[in-house]
Amino acid sequence: MEEVYDVIVLGTGLTECILAGLFSAQGRKVLHLDKNGFYGSFTASLNLSNLYNSFCPGVEPPAHLGENRDWNIDLIPKFTMANGKLVKFILHTESVANNLEWKSLDGSFVMQTSSGGIFSKSRPKIYKVPGNDSEALKSDLMGLFEKKRCKKLFKFIQNYDPENVETHKGLQLRTLPFKDLIANFGLEQNTIDFIGHAVALYTSDEFLEIPSHEVMLKIKLYMDSAGLYGDSPFLYPVYGIGGIAEGFSRLSAIYGGTYMLNKEIDEIIIGEEGKVVGVRSGDEVARAPIVLCEPTYVLNIGKVRPTGRVVRAICILNHPIPNTGDAASCQIIIPQRQTGRHNDIYISCVSYAHFVCAEGYYIAICSTQVETDSPEGELQIAFDLLGQVLETFIRVYDTYEPVDDGRADNIFVSKSYDATSHFESACEDVLDLYHRITGEPLDLEQPLRPFIQQ
Template identity: 70%
Template sequence: MDETYDVIVLGTGLTECILSGLFSAHGKKVLHLDRNSFYGGETASLNLTNLYKMFYPNVDPPAHLGANRDWNVDLVPKFTMANGKLVKIILHTETVANNLEWKCVDGSFVMQVSAGGFFSKAKAKVHKVPATDVEALKSDLMGLLEKRRCKKFFKFVQDYDPTKPATHKGMDLKRQPFRDLITAFGLEENTVDFICHAVALYTSDACIQAPCHEVMMKIRLYMDSIGLYGNSPFLYPVYGIGGIAEGFSRLSAIYGGTYMLNKNIDEILFNEDGKVVGIRSGEEIARAPVILCDPSYALSLGKVRPAGRVIRAICILNHDIPDTDHMPSGQVIIPQRQTGRRNDIFVSYVSSSHCVCAERYFIAICSTTVETDTPENELQPGFALLGEIMTSFVKVYDTYEPIEDGSRDNLFISRSYDATSHFETACEDVLSLYERIMGESLNLETTLKPFTQAS
């Protein structure tokens, strides 16, 4: 502790661990601290004992669930886009890439509520999001004529080139709202739900007013991710998300980074000019001209503001998810319009195929942005899809964002993890923080070579 560093990092969430690894690998002397006894912060993967300790402190895990070694339960339910920023950051760091094992997520699904007829009632049905042309033809997500319109739309998105006006359909795609493109292709409401929420992966219908270019780039990310490593756009690490944070922690340690868990931070120190100079833990002081932290370490300083609340419910099941073709892992998106909400509900589920739970069990996590004073009730559409739930662990998280960008006081604060189903927004935060702290953008076209000890 009683040393001077280039950067002090507080909290071992995924964002902080990625950055500490990158800082160390690019020549910075890093001290990384966490008040918890485990890596990962909100993105940790916990065994049964630690999971029950966090949610039910006086309750022991049931014996029938098996041994701790069989369980790695994520606190944040996010998958990784196969062609997304997180994969590119990991591939940039060859050491981390070589020490992580990944598997495709088996399927992605979207819920639609069919209108009731004279002889039938309205019914919620789960549909698989097509991953191939054959699946698209067989899918009952939309009728035959709508499939043709949708196919033309996806072909247009695939051929779109921002630098070639001939591919713009005579529109100003960087200015006009996505609603105009929907109208141009005559797409139905349910199709728009499917495109915006299950493909572009927006959490609300606000994207309809976003510029066409922005939405189309998110659709392209999904399309480019399918087939890259399998018939799914999503990847998930074997042994859980916490392994990614640990991988970057090891990267930092290899390059000389210093780690301390179970270390309370009593004070972030500033000089008379208002710039950070270090941190105090008890009687110990560590000094650095730059500090990076997650929002929880800056709450008392008035440096962050509320950004909403997210509810997550971890559910342990002894059966697979109904209507998902017995797939051992997947995601079900419930678009906001289907339930009369302002935000989507996400159901992410994994099983022993990813080595995160014992055989014959499933871990499903329902999550959404909180809209009312009864958050758990907001997840009922997700719970209804799961069938019988053995045990659940529910928590409402307050989310925060920094008030300033860190340039004034050299205290750089990450954003809380949002309700999206992937790590793209978190990685945008990583890249932004890296550029602000290092003074240059991270070049993801290069690869860091594995560390070798100088002779």
């Protein structure tokens, strides 16, 4: 450890591992430390013993769940858009792509609460999310005339080309709020809900005020991802998302990166000029002009501010989630308006088909941004959709963001992982950090050209 490096990285979460891998491949000398005894940090995939030790110290896993080798349970499950940024990161680095195997998600669903009638009560129901104009016509989400209106909108967005004004239909889409665009199509509120939350993947109704151009690009991403590698726009790695972080860690190691686990950081050392010069662990000091870290490493030095809390519940089932067509894997989004909340609720479900649990079992993880003093109660509507649950592990996570861009002292801090069930926001953070640290944007359209020592 007691050497001089170009970059010191603290924490082995996915964000940090991607950047460590890129920096090492580009010829920088990287030291990567983690206070935990396993790779992945918050994005780790744990076996049964590690899961129980993390949530219920001293409690042994039930014998009926089988062997440790059959389980790889994500602490923070997230799916990957087939044409999204994480896939582009992986394709950018050939060695990582060659060591990962993926499966397409069986289905993406959205919950809506049906209106009650004279002889019936309103009740929540989940529907498959249409990803293009033809699926919109077949969807049970909408009535006949609404399907035609939705198809018309999807067709308009599918044909949209930011550089071709003929596809803009005379609209100023870079400034026109999305709510004004959809007003032209006469869509119902429930339709607007699923488009904004389950297709464009916004976490709140902020998308209504955002310029149409930005929202349409997110919808196009969903459309472009659907059918690219299967029927769903989402992918999930076999053996869990911890394998992605490990893949980028291997990339760093191939090009000389040094890794150390179980390494507590006692001090981030600031030099006389106000810039970082290294880190101290016990009596050992490693020096570098740049430190990249997770928020938990700088809680006490004024580098981050709290952004709220996220509650996540890991639920082990012995059956698929009801009303999903026995899907071995799926995502369910519960839009805020359907529950009277300010934030969406997410359910991610994977199974033995992905080698993350023993045969016959399913892992459903429910998450949302905490809004009350009873976080577990905020997930009740999600629990109601799961059916019988065998085991539940619940934890509330504090979330943080950096207070500055890091350029003043060269301490660059990543954001905490949000409640969403996909990696798009985390990948935006990677791109932003790379730009801030190197001063140049990362071009994901070009393959990585590794540095070769002469």
